Amino acid sequence: MKAITVPFKTTGFFSKTMTDYLDRDPKTTPFYHRFPELANFRAQIDEKQASFSPDTRAVLVKALEGQYQTTTVSAATREHLSKLANPTTFTVTTGHQLNLFTGPLYFLYKIINAINLAEELAQQFPEYHFVPVYWMATEDHDFEEINYFNFKGKKVTWNTGQTGPVGRFSTEGLDEVASIFAEHLGTSKNARALKELFHKAYAEKATLAEATRFLANELFGEEGLVIVDGDDSALKGLFRPYVQDELEQQLSHHKVQETIAALEASYKVQVNPREINLFFIKNGLRERIVLEENVYRVLHTDWRWNKEELLAHLEAHPEDFSPNVIMRPLYQEVILPNLCYIGGGGELAYWFQLKAYFEAVGVPFPMLLLRNSVQVMTQKQEEKLQKLNISTEELFLNQHELVKKKVEEQAVVSYDFAQQRATLQEQFATLAQLAKQTDVSFVGAVEAQEKKQLKGLAMLEKRMLRAEKRNQSDRVQRIQSIQDALLPNQSLEERQRNFSEYYLAYGPEFISTLKKELAPLSLAFTVLVLE
Template sequence: MKITQIPFQKTGFFSKTMADYLEKSEQIQPFYNNFSDINGFHNQIEEKKKSFRLQSRLILLDAIKKQYQTFKISDKTKENIELLQQQNTFTVTTGHQLNLFTGPLYFLYKIISTINLAEELSAKFPEENFVPVYWMATEDHDFDEINYFNFDGKKVSWNRKDGGPVGRFSTEGLEDVFDVFSNHLGNSKNAQYLKKLFSDGYLKHDNLADATRFIANELFKEYGLIIIDGDDQKLKQLFIPFVKDELENETSFKVVSETILELEKEYPIQVNPREINLFYLGDDFRERIIFEDTMYKVNNTKITFTKAEILKEVDENPLAFSPNVIMRPLFQEVILPNLCYIGGGGEMAYWLELKNYFEKVKIPFPILLLRNSVQIISEKQGRKLSKLEISKEEIFLNQFDLLSKKVIENSVLEISFDTKKKFLQEQFAELKEVAKKTDVSFINAVNAQERKQIKGLEKLEKRLLKAEKKRQQDLVNRITALQNELLPNESLEERQRNFSEYYLEYGTSFIPNLKKALKPLALEFTILEM
C-alpha cells in the first residue's frame, strides 16, 4: 500500500469557500470559531467544559442505551457509551443520510475520519476522553437522494412510496433489491459477506434507521463508533427551549439572514433560512411549520395551532418537532458534548452560516473539519499511470487539458506557439512606441492588428494540437480510458462508487487500510495505491 497526499485545492474539485477555509483566509475567519488544529481543539475543550451539564450527559446516556437495546455491540462501543457520563468525555461527530447500503464511498471516509480524529485527540490530550459519533439523518425526507447505490456502473434502486421521515420507513420490499444486488456480486468469499451484511441489515430489521445502525455497527464496531438517532423523545426534550424560541422569535431566520448578507459578498450561499426552521413530524409526513394569520399551520395538512397550543404541544410532544438543515446542527450540539463536526465541502459551507446564530442562543460553535477524501488506485492502474507518465496531481486535470498536455509532451513537433506569440508581442511593442509619436487612431490600429495576429496564431495552435491528437490516437484513447476509470463521470469516485466494489476486491483489509491511510488533521487529499 502506497499513500500520497496532495493539497485539496490541486484536485480542482473543491470550492473557493473550502480553499479559503483551509488557508485560514482573512475574509472567512469571521464565520468560524476555533480552527481544526491542535491549538483549536485545546480552546474548544475548555469552552465546551463550561457549557455542557451533567444532567444532559445522563439523559444522552440513557437515550443511547435504549437505542442500542436490541443490538449486539462491541466492548469498545460499550466502553465509549459509558464514558459519556464523565465530565472529561467529548465527542467528535459526523452525520450522513441513510443511504441504501451506505451509498457513496465517502460515507466510509466520513466515519473513518471521525474515528481517527478521536484517537489522535486521545493521544494529544490524555487527560480527556474522545469518542466518535455517527449521527444518522433519520428525519430527512428526501427519499430520492438515498434510495439507491451504484455498483460496477449499475444503479441498484429501491422503489417504494415516499413520505415521512426516512428513518421510520419500513424495510418491506428490500428483498427485491437484495435479489438484484446478489446477481451482480457473484459467489466469492467476499461476495458472501456482502450478501449477508445486506440481508442481515435490511431483511431482519423493520425500519431504515435500525437497518442502517446495524450495517454501520458491523463495519465499524471494533473502533468504538457510537451511532445516534436524533428522532428520540428524550433527546428532543433537551431541545425544547430552542424549539420554543424558534416558534416565538424566529431567531435562526433573523440571525442567519444577517450572516448571509456578509457571507455572500465573498462566497456562494449553500442554504437559505425560512421564517420558522422547523417541521412537524408524523409517521407518514414531515411538513413545514408556517406562521400565518396569527396561527401556526402545518403545511399541506389541516393541522393548526394557536400560539398557546403549539407551545403546549412542544412540551407534551417534543418528538413531533423536527429541525431543518438550519437548526439540525444546533440540535446536535445541544445534546452532545461535541467538539468538532466532520463533513464534506457542501456541509461545511452551510455550517459557516450558523456561527452567529450559535452565539445568539449561547451554544458553543464546534470546530469544522473537512473530511478526508480518497482516490483509490489499483496496482494495475498505477502501472498504467507510470507508463503514461501521468503524475498523481495530473490525474485530476480536466480531461481536455490532460490530453493536450500529454500529447504535447509526446510530440516531436513544437505544438505550443508561446514563443511565437511572445516574439509577435515584442514586435508590436516596438510598433506601439512608434505609434505613441503619431495620433490615437494609429495606436488603435496597432492594437487591433496585434489582437488579430495573436488570435490567428491561437487558431493555428488549436488546429495543430487537434491534428496531433488524431495522430496520437492510441495515446489519447489509453489516457481517456484510464482517467474515466479513476474519475467516473469526470467526478471524484467517492461520489460515484459504493464500498462493496472495493470490498469485493480487497475484503477484510479494505477498511483497516483506509483507517491506516487517513489523517484528518493533515487537511490533504489522499491517494491510496492498493
C-alpha cells in the same frame, strides 16, 4: 500498499471556501471558532465542559441505551456508551444521510476520521475520554438523494412510494433489491459476505434507520462507534427551548442572514434560511412550519395553531418538530458533548453560516474538520500512470487539459502558440497607440483585427493539436482510459463508487487499511495504492 498525500487545492475539486479555510486565509476567520489542530482542543474541551450539564448527559445516555436495545453492542461501543455519563467524556461527530448500502465511498472516510480523531485525542489528553459518533440523518425527506448506490458503473435503486422522514421508512421491498444486487456480486467469499450484510440489514430490519444502524455497527462497532438517531422524543425534549425560541423570535433567520451578508462578499453561500427553520413531522409527513398573520400552519396540510396552541403542542410532543439544515447542527451540539464536526466541503460551508447564530443562543461552536478524501488505485494502475508520465497532481486535471499537456510533451514540434499570441498582442498594442495618435476612429478597427488574428491563431493551434492527437492516438486513448477508470464521470470516485466494489476485491482488509492510513488532522488529500 502505500499512501501519498497532496494538497486539497491541487486536485481542483474543492471550493475556494475550503481551500482558503485550510490556508487560514483571514477572510475565513470570522466564520469558524477554532482551527482544527491538536493544540486547540484543550480550549474547546474547557468551553464545552463548562456548558454541558449533567442532566443533559443523563438524558443522552438513557436515550442511547434505548436506541441500542435491539443492536448487538461491541465491548468498545458499550464502554463508550457508559463513559458518556462522565463529565470528562466528549464526542467527535460526523453525520451522513441514510443512503442505500451506505451510498458513496466517503461514508467510510467520514466515520473512520471520527474514530481516528477520537483515538488521537485520547493519546494527547489521557485525562479525558473521546467517543466517535455517527449522526444518522433519519429526519431527512429527500428520498431521491439516498435511494440508490453505484456498483461497477450500474445503479442499484430502491423505489417506494413512502413519504416523510426517511428513517421511518419500512424496508419492505428491499429484498427484491437484494436479489438484483446479488446477481452482480458472484460467488467469492467476499461476495457472500456482502450478500449477507445487505440481506441482514434490509430484509431483517424493519425500518431504514434500523438497517443503517445495523450496517454502521457491523462495519465499525468493534472500533467503538456510537450511532445517534436524532428522531427521538427524549432528545427532542432537550432541544425544546431552542425550538420555542425559533417559533417565537425566528433568531436563526436573522443571525444567518447577517452572516450571509458578510460571507457572500468573498464566497458562495451554501444555504439560505427560512423565516422559521423547522419542519412538522407526523404520519409520513415532513412539511415546513410557516407563520402567516399570527397563525402558525404546516404547508400543504390543515394543521393550524395560534402561538399558545403551538407551544402547548411543543411541550407535549417535541418529537413532532424537526430542524432543517440550518437548525440541525444546533440540535446536534445541544444534545452531545461535542468538540468537533467532521464533514465534506459542502457541509462545512454551511456550518460557516452558523457561528453567529450559535453565539446568539449561547451554545459553543464546534471545531470544523474537513474529512479525508481518498483516491484508491491498484499497483497496476499506478504503473500505467508512470508509463504515461502522469504525476499524482496531473491525474486530477480536466481531461482535455491533461491530454493536451501529455500530447505536447511527446510532440516532435511544439504546437503551443503562447509566444505567438504574446507577440501578436504586443504588435497590436503598438498599432493601437499609433491609431490613437493619428485618428481615434481607427482604434476600433485595430481591436477588431486583433480579435480576428487571435481567433485565427487559436484555430490553427486546435488543428495542430488534433493532428498531434491523431499521431499519438494510442497514447491519448490510454490517458483517457486510465483517468476514466480512476475518476468516473470526471469526478472524485468517492462521490461515485460504493464501498462494496473494494470490499469485493479486498474484503474487510480494505476498511482496516483505510483506518491505518487516514490521518484526520493531516488536512491533505490521500492517494492510496493497494496491492
